[in-house]
Amino acid sequence: MNVLRHAIGLRLHYVLVGSGSGRLGRIDPPEVPEGYSARMVNFEDLVHFVAKVPDLSRDFLEVAFSRGDICVASFFDNELVGFSFQSQVRAEVSAQLDILVPAGFRYTYKTWIHSDHRRRNLSQLQGYVRHCSRDTKSRDRGIWYVETSNYPSLLHSYRHPNDRTLKMGYVGWYSFFGRHIPFRSSWARWLGVELLSRQDTRTRLLIQ
Numbered sequence: 001m002n003v004l005r006h007a008i009g010l011r012l013h014y015v016l017v018g019s020g021s022g023r024l025g026r027i028d029p030p031e032v033p034e035g036y037s038a039r040m041v042n043f044e045d046l047v048h049f050v051a052k053v054p055d056l057s058r059d060f061l062e063v064a065f066s067r068g069d070i071c072v073a074s075f076f077d078n079e080l081v082g083f084s085f086q087s088q089v090r091a092e093v094s095a096q097l098d099i100l101v102p103a104g105f106r107y108t109y110k111t112w113i114h115s116d117h118r119r120r121n122l123s124q125l126q127g128y129v130r131h132c133s134r135d136t137k138s139r140d141r142g143i144w145y146v147e148t149s150n151y152p153s154l155l156h157s158y159r160h161p162n163d164r165t166l167k168m169g170y171v172g173w174y175s176f177f178g179r180h181i182p183f184r185s186s187w188a189r190w191l192g193v194e195l196l197s198r199q200d201t202r203t204r205l206l207i208q
Contacts, residue, residue, distance in 0.1 A: 009175025015188050017166045018142035030124040038125045040133050041073045049080050054112060072126040082113040082122050089203050093195060096180040097173060102192030105143040145171055171195050
């Protein structure tokens with residue numbers, strides 16, 4: 001994969017789907033050190049931190065919240081130390097590509113934890129807060145992708161057999177004269193997940 005990545009810019013990813021079993025609703029929140037908290041936030045909560053933390057701009061926040069994306073942020077003594085966004089519509093994959101999220105799924109993206117505050121269960125706490133903020137009867141499942149050669153992430157995603165993630169094909173892209181050409185396997189096509197040009201304005205309509 002390293003050779004192909006350098007030769008033709010090939011990026012190949014597993015599509016992973018969560019079980020949607022709702023196990024988080026039946027367990028206690030993860031333990032975090034004293035002083036940490038997490039909560040749902042909106043545009044007004046985050047716009048004050050633009051240019052103060054990596055990869056956060058006013059334009060991005062306006063686009064994300066205007067299409068209904070949600071965000072959970074982590075704080076330490078009221079200072080922002082992490083965040084993660086989730087979309088039911090689409091999200092950025094690369095400078096040229098977005099991912100189109102299938103109806104009935106939620107895609108988590110743009111996750112960040114300050115380097116001084118990692119390995120303290122903050123991501124798990126964000127997931128717990130996000131889950132508890134939703135209707136407990138929701139059947140929405142999480143969907144994400146992991147590069148096939150990213151073994152640490154693949155091993156880290158191991159879960160109990162009752163809440164096991166499912167591999168549902170592949171998505172990826174290769175480079176041709178600087179242009180990213182996306183592709184997907186038949187399973188990913190059946191599921192409805194798709195990588196598309198950022199100039200393509202299609203969005204996934206939500207099921208009411």
